[in-house]
Amino acid sequence: MGSIETLYDQAGKARGYLARWRDEAGASQKKTFLLKHGLRKEDARQHVTKMERAKAVDENEGYDTKITVAALIEKYISLRESDLAEASIEAMRRRLRLHIATTPLGRMPARRVRWSHVQAWATRMRTGSSEATVEATLALVSSALNMAIRDQDIKPTYATHKIAIKDDAAEPTPFVPLEVEDVAAILAQMDPRRRIIAEVQAHTGARVQEVLGLLPPGAGEPIEIDLDAKVIRFREQLHRRRRVRIPMKTPQSRRDVVIGDVLVCLLRDYFAEHPTAGQSVAFTDAEGRPWGYDAYSGHLERAARRAGLSASTHDLRHHHASVLIRANVPLLAIARRLGHKGVRQVEVTYGHLLRAVDTVLRSAVDDAWGEARVAGDLDHGSDGVP
Numbered sequence: 001m002g003s004i005e006t007l008y009d010q011a012g013k014a015r016g017y018l019a020r021w022r023d024e025a026g027a028s029q030k031k032t033f034l035l036k037h038g039l040r041k042e043d044a045r046q047h048v049t050k051m052e053r054a055k056a057v058d059e060n061e062g063y064d065t066k067i068t069v070a071a072l073i074e075k076y077i078s079l080r081e082s083d084l085a086e087a088s089i090e091a092m093r094r095r096l097r098l099h100i101a102t103t104p105l106g107r108m109p110a111r112r113v114r115w116s117h118v119q120a121w122a123t124r125m126r127t128g129s130s131e132a133t134v135e136a137t138l139a140l141v142s143s144a145l146n147m148a149i150r151d152q153d154i155k156p157t158y159a160t161h162k163i164a165i166k167d168d169a170a171e172p173t174p175f176v177p178l179e180v181e182d183v184a185a186i187l188a189q190m191d192p193r194r195r196i197i198a199e200v201q202a203h204t205g206a207r208v209q210e211v212l213g214l215l216p217p218g219a220g221e222p223i224e225i226d227l228d229a230k231v232i233r234f235r236e237q238l239h240r241r242r243r244v245r246i247p248m249k250t251p252q253s254r255r256d257v258v259i260g261d262v263l264v265c266l267l268r269d270y271f272a273e274h275p276t277a278g279q280s281v282a283f284t285d286a287e288g289r290p291w292g293y294d295a296y297s298g299h300l301e302r303a304a305r306r307a308g309l310s311a312s313t314h315d316l317r318h319h320h321a322s323v324l325i326r327a328n329v330p331l332l333a334i335a336r337r338l339g340h341k342g343v344r345q346v347e348v349t350y351g352h353l354l355r356a357v358d359t360v361l362r363s364a365v366d367d368a369w370g371e372a373r374v375a376g377d378l379d380h381g382s383d384g385v386p
Contacts, residue, residue, distance in 0.1 A: 002048030004041060007032070017044040021051045067148075069113060069141065070096065070106035076144035084249055087240050095137045099125055105141075110148060177322035177353070178315050186311060189303035194296055196270045197283050198316060203263040204232060205320030205338050208313045210253065212283060212291055213238035213245050216276035217267070225282055227264050232257050234339070238281065243290040245281070253339040321346070325353050 002021035009015045016034035031047060033039035067075075077092050100106040105113070105121040118141070125134050178186075183202050187195050200211045213236050217225045224233045233256045236245040248254050276282060281290045297313045304311035317338070324334045331343040331354075340346060347354065 002052055004044050004048065006041075007034075017041050019044040019048045021048050067110055068106065069108055069110050069144075070101045072110050072148050073100060073106075073140060073144040076140075076147050079147070086246055088249065091136075092140055095133075095140055099129065099133070099137045100141070110145070113145075178309070178311060178319040180323075182307075182309055182311070183316065183319055185307040186300065186304045186309060189306045190299060192270070193274065193283070193285060194291065194299050196266065197291065197296055198300055198313075199263065199266050200232070201313065201316040202319055203259060204257045205317050205324075206232075206234060206257065207237070207253075207317065207339070208293060208296065209237035209240065210234045210248070210339075212281065212293070212296070214282045216279055216282045217271055225267065227267055230259050230261075230264055232259055238290055238293075240293045243292060248339075250339070250341065252336070252341050255336065255339055257337055318349075321350055322353055325350055 002019060005018040005020065006014055007016045007018055014035065016032060016036075016039065018030055018032055020028065020030045022028055029051070031044075033041075033044040033047070073092075073096050077089060077096065080092075081089055096106075103121055103124075105117055108117065118138070122134055122138060125137070129137075183198075187198055187202075190198060197208075197211050200206065200214075201208065204211075214232065214234070215224045217223075217227060219225075220233070220235065222233055223229075224235060226233065234248070235254055237248055237253075238244070239246045271282075276284075279288050284290055285295075300313055301311065321334060321338060324337070331346050335341075335343045335346045338346070
């Protein structure tokens with residue numbers, strides 16, 4: 001903000017005004033307005049206002065100063081249609097329509113958003129929505145602002161930056177992964193037609209809809225469940241409601257996952273007992289209909305409670321990742337197996353497990369150099385020089 005300072009002569013009488021402001025580079029500027037030239041305080045004030053407005057125009061040059069939060073989110077959703085599943089796009093549009101578009105936050109120009117606006121919006125939303133819905137909607141706002149700042153649609157400010165980085169800065173609460181014995185206890189409480197889905201998840205780390213969308217053994221080009229080659233090729237996923245195959249969420253989700261002898265035997269036994277002739281997917285109910293997400297996930301959660309545990313379908317994915325981490329499998333290999341774009345997601349989600357391998361890393365280095373010392377390769381002289 002600019003300022004106006006009154007100037008006085010030696011007799012203490014006002015002789016003019018000194019206008020101060022900062023230019024677009026942040027440098028301090030000033031101009032004198034003397035009464036003897038017929039200039040008044042109002043002239044100085046108008047000059048400061050003019051300079052501030054010129055700076056604001058210059059600062060926002062190239063940015064869309066009128067786009068609203070709702071319009072920004074709509075643009076973000078449209079750009080994500082090519083790499084997200086249809087169900088995810090529908091869910092985002094539903095959150096936009098129900099919780100953002102008709103609110104003061106949604107109608108507000110994005111460049112004017114303040115953190116207090118978001119807090120007020122979230123407080124009102126919590127009166128009629130679950131915390132999970134509030135967090136998911138806030139994540140949508142954050143992602144849209146991230147995109148807008150990155151694409152220079154809006155000027156990054158402290159407020160927008162604080163909101164935008166929330167989805168990247170927040171780390172998940174550390175969790176304790178299921179052990180093999182825990183998974184086995186849950187499997188023992190499940191019926192055979194749904195137990196095999198959980199077994200595939202535990203052995204591959206795949207998402208539920210990816211497993212439910214697999215074609216029967218020998219079907220697909222290339223073959224998706226290839227027991228001879230000991231590989232499962234995830235190519236499409238099952239829509240949660242319509243129960244038809246749809247494209248994967250991301251290109252990285254289309255992947256080949258090698259499987260071990262244990263899962264190969266489990267699948268051979270299952271398909272021998274449950275033929276798949278005439279089925280559209282590999283795993284179905286007794287009537288040959290694809291399993292819905294709720295029918296499978298609800299059954300697994302009830303089985304976990306009967307086993308004295310609390311677990312969801314995603315816990316099987318976490319279990320698989322923890323097994324690989326403890327076996328010191330490279331993070332990039334784990335990320336690719338889980339269908340992630342890079343190792344960042346693995347590091348953020350499983351960072352507390354990675355710390356547990358520090359001792360293994362130290363031992364590996366000590367063992368290697370210890371062997372070299374024993375072999376005499378590091379026989380130093382008395383002065384410490386080899």
